[in-house]
Amino acid sequence: MQQTEFTAVSGTNAATSNGAVQPLISLRNVSKRFPGVLALDNCQLDLLPGEVHALMGENGAGKSTLMKILSGVYQKDAGEILMDGKPVEIPDPRSAQRLGIAIIHQELNLMNHLSAAQNMFIGREPRRGFGLLLDEQAINRRTAAIFERLRLDLDPRTPVGQLTVARQQMVEIARALSFDSRVLIMDEPTAALNNAEIDDLFRIIRDLQALGVGIVYISHKMDELRQISNRVTVMRDGKYIATVPTAETPMDTIISMMVGRQLEGASGEVPDTSANDVVLEVKGLSRGSAIKDVSFKLRKGEILGFAGLMGAGRTEVARAVFGADPIDAGEIHVHGGRAMIKSPADAVAHGIGYLSEDRKHFGLATSLDVKTNVAMSSLGSFAKNGIFLDQAAIRRTAEGYVRQLGIKTPSIDQPARLLSGGNQQKIVIAKWLLRDCDILFFDEPTRGIDIGAKSEIYKLLNALAEQGKAIVMISSELPEVLRMSHRVLVMCEGRITGELSAAEATQEKIMQLATQRESVVTQ
Template identity: 45%
Template sequence: MEKDVLLQMTDICKTFPGVKALDTVSLTVKRGTVHALMGENGAGKSTLMKCLFGIYGKDSGTIELEGKEINFKNSKEALENGVAMVHQELNQALKRNVMDNIWLGRYPKRAGLMVDERKIYNDTKKIFEELGIDVDPRKIMSTMPVSQRQMVEIAKAVSFNSKIIVFDEPTSSLTEEEVEHLFQIINMLRDKGCGIIYISHKMAEILKISDEVTIMRDGTYVATKPAKDLTIDEIIKLMVGRELNNQFPPKTNEPGEIALEVNNLTGQYSLLNDVSFSVRKGEIIGLAGLDGSGRTECLENIFGIATRKSGTIKLDGKEVLNRNSREAIKNGFAMLTEERRSTGIFGILSIRENTVISSLKKHKKHHLYLSEKSMMKDTKWSIDAMRTKTPRQETKIKTLSGGNQQKVILGRWLLTDPEVLLLDEPTRGIDVGAKYEIYQLILDLANRGKIVIMVSSEMPELLGVCDRILVMSGGRLAGEVDATDTTQEEIMALAAKYV
């Protein structure tokens, strides 16, 4: 093994029932470098990392850390030996505070008996100061936005003095400012000699932060190249095996008359304050803003999963109350939530069950039992339309990659045939090829006269897909811009208006 090689994974194979997830994949990570791992959803990136981290046992192949062969049995063993992973789907103790989440299972003790609260607090503060993280160590996790919780997870990885840190889609819920902060942390860790493995679908980020890039496709190794020698077009070609000429489908929708009216919407327990706007039939509206601006709260209030203090919602001139999600679905609304693991998927259920769960009424035969044939037909449509990678419909959804889980949930909502589709970060953690397919589905809905309102942290996505963009700031509507006649600078200026 070369002297500067920190991690060497050679010919790793892993098979799940009905699918070969990894087929002789190799990866070499050098000390003090950022190594990007790229590929479409289901390419095997996360599976490879889970084999390293001890979550999955590999079927064959070898893993060496600093020249010594390793085979971790679980994540605890991996962490203790200097390998940490910041997962795409955060798995935290939400009812506990920040410092509990960082030191859980390894609390420092006084006299070997009592937990040393002062030391935990001071050690947490020290790590936060080192990383430039402004979070109160005593804050309860559930009260914090996803972006701050992600920073806590990064601090936890650093607290183990890790030699290798894996970042799985770390920026999927971060604003541009927070992404810059994350990059500063990663550069600091690289300068200390850490090996960083960085998984992301955001190509511009990859080219900005990485030293080397390894590309995978369908569970196999494709290539490893220096980041400076790659372009976005070359990465796409290596990832999908074909050239992708356009990032966004051409806009063909023609908005009609006003169909949705939101007046003076104010949240009971959120910062949402006096938000009013209207949307036309067949129109795609973007909701932009910084994290904590009220974008998500706006969708949640419309869909009835957050308590409304005041305000009215009218669809086709008729007021709809949407007091809860069931009532909202009945009124023709559907919502794809940002955090699919906690509020989107039913992990222990199959893909078929997850797909049809919001449209069970249409599968009832004589009001007595569910038609298996009907459910299979709709699930097949969803899998085909979304190009979901799965061996069969009965596969448990929790075994799919994050992006494929997202496709299943989107398919679920499309099957309810909603009049208003609310999307919160619809392409979070999804590869470039699949993104295009989802944009096309959104456009198809608009062409059928449906209303789409989407929240996205990716400005080019809002500009490329939407007709108009509403900009939120401090819980209020700061302004509205025409997507075809605006700039990212104008949107950012509005986003900072009430901060």
């Protein structure tokens, strides 16, 4: 019978021969390579019994890859994993589960139509009647016992779909502990919680610490780490940087370790656009918990960088301004007049273009050829007598943009899916230039393209700004934001937390604002 009550870890205070506490888990020189990418390069991590160990790094630092190896989702290419000082192999998630290692993902993995208890024991339900019938009473009883240990006031029979996100997360934690887990990995556990719910989560975490459970806590929120973690391990670009005690290490030091890459300098002097005409003004934009009272101005010829960590709300703002998502409150003004934008068609009619971070799904019809993709948003202008398309005009126009933007393609009849990521991005840009949009949102404009193509995109953005186009550039790469932006707005949890000029913007200042949860700078 599967054990269903978690207990204090045996040997919580056990020491090694030199007096040091024996780690629950040790990862040593772990490396992982994907095609063309070294995702982890000789990384390490020690987790002690009863410890909350924060794992920090920018997006793409390798945190999730390392934890997926520990939880059996990925297999390491090199290195070793020790549990209680002994080497172990974790070929799959079930093996991790048997070792007492559980992971709670940011995206919860529950079935809304089932009760909390049914979710807890799905696939391992106690049975009665010679194993033919599920024993619902036993499921509810065992779940209630675990909830009681967690001091969680929740009826096991409640359908998960009726619970708040915070309560669903508690069910996930309880389920993990029903396997008698000794190691718990929590990935951005407070992303969707309010302050009261965070306090409740922290209480449970401290109770687990008292039982000797080791917790790896992935978060970008500096204030949380001060409250809950004992040590911090920092990763950068797939490498281990350092492990430091939280209480004794200034957050500025941790931020510097996270963003320690050498920056490429900006190309030339940043132009002063402060006196240019305002072409777009957003006032008090709100949408649920994703966008909270966002206001900003965008000027002609300006590249306005939007920085922030994953989930900060940058893409949500762009989609709301573009009319792709409805808003609860706020106003959008274009060239001084209020614009009623209820759909992308309305935005385009006001001269606003949006280049999605997912160009293959939202920017291109990859099965169609280059010329059709270029003309797609302006087909009406190519119509003869309102009925037939002027194919010769489409070809001339597409060939013109291929030359202008340096799109590398055998011909304009080539399917877009066969082009490189950088050339696909240029096709999307051509599409919006053809519409003569003077306000352009670029969402992660260089994601998934090589360094040479990045340089070409940078030159193109600068050229567009010089022509008077107004550009909002959303990017998760801080060097890119610093290199390209005339001004930088920083977001955290749906709010704008600061504005920096090009002269004063640094990676450290951006990271401080990107983790600033309470203070909001009113634009």
